[in-house]
Amino acid sequence: GLDIGAHRGYWTLYHASRLPSYARVLLLEPAPQNFHYLLHNLALNKAMYAVPLPLAAWREPTQLVLETPDTSIQAHASYGHRVSEKPSLHGRSVWATSVDALVSLLSLPAVDWMKIDVEGAEVAVLEGARQTLERFSPTLWIEVHDTWQPLREFLHTMGYTIRDEILKADPEGPYPERGYLWAEK
Numbered sequence: 757g758l759d760i761g762a763h764r765g766y767w768t769l770y771h772a773s774r775l776p777s778y779a780r781v782l783l784l785e786p787a788p789q790n791f792h793y794l795l796h797n798l799a800l801n802k803a804m805y806a807v808p809l810p811l812a813a814w815r816e817p818t819q820l821v822l823e824t825p826d827t828s829i830q831a832h833a834s835y836g837h838r839v840s841e842k843p844s845l846h847g848r849s850v851w852a853t854s855v856d857a858l859v860s861l862l863s864l865p866a867v868d869w870m871k872i873d874v875e876g877a878e879v880a881v882l883e884g885a886r887q888t889l890e891r892f893s894p895t896l897w898i899e900v901h902d903t904w905q906p907l908r909e910f911l912h913t914m915g916y917t918i919r920d921e922i923l924k925a926d927p928e929g930p931y932p933e934r935g936y937l938w939a940e941k
Contacts, residue, residue: 757894758855759783760813760881761873764793768871769801779805782858786812786822786850787837812839812852813874815884821847838875854884867892873899876931879906882914889914893941901931911939 757775759768762783775781783798783806785791791810798806812820820839824846839852859867867888874881878898888894896916900907904923911918916939923935 757781757869757871758858758867759871760855761785761871761875761899762794762808763790763873765797765801765803765806765808767873768806769797769803772801772803772805775805781806782862783808784811784813784853786810786820786839786852788848790837809858810851811858812850812877813855813858813872813881813884814839814852814877815854815880817851817853817857820850820852822850823847839877855881856884856887859888867894869895869897871897874901876901876903878903879910882907882910886914889916896937896939898937898939900933900935900937902933904933904935907937915941917941 757779759781762768762785765783768781768783783794785794785808791808794808798808812822814820820841821844823838823840823844839850840847855870870885872878872881878900882889898907908918919938919940921935921937923933926932926934
């Protein structure tokens with residue numbers, strides 16, 4: 757599986773008991789502080805199935821800017837990092853790859869599921885996963901950040917059916933229309 761925007765590994769660790777013994781999970785997290793805690797949490801939990809990578813996911817392999825959240829507006833600043841192609845005064849350069857490039861490079865025999873939590877880059881990540889989606893048809897769990905319409909359209913064109921979604925409207929927050937989506941082919 758792929759945990760894209762792994763943050764500190766909570767999602768993968770929570771679901772570890774459901775993984776078959778042969779499973780491997782690639783965890784992508786570009787924010788250095790989050791990656792540090794991710795490594796710590798995986799070590800504490802002896803997560804030998806986990807392969808942490810200090811990368812962002814994008815539509816193609818490239819270098820991006822990781823924008824640092826404004827902690828005065830956001831209580832949990834470690835959640836608010838966004839990747840962008842545009843230079844930023846409050847950002848740092850990070851490496852990004854596409855899901856397809858990663859799957860090809862590692863010659864992965866299967867991808868059963870993908871969890872995506874990428875602060876508004878959901879469609880860009882999926883655009884970089886077209887071949888993986890077509891070849892393996894993984895189950896998708898996506899945290900949505902103001903990308904509902906383009907995300908639904910993309911999933912429809914790829915033959916995915918949305919099984920469930922939860923909209924959490926927060927007009928005053930950094931993502932007025934965020935929520936969660938589960939999709940399968």
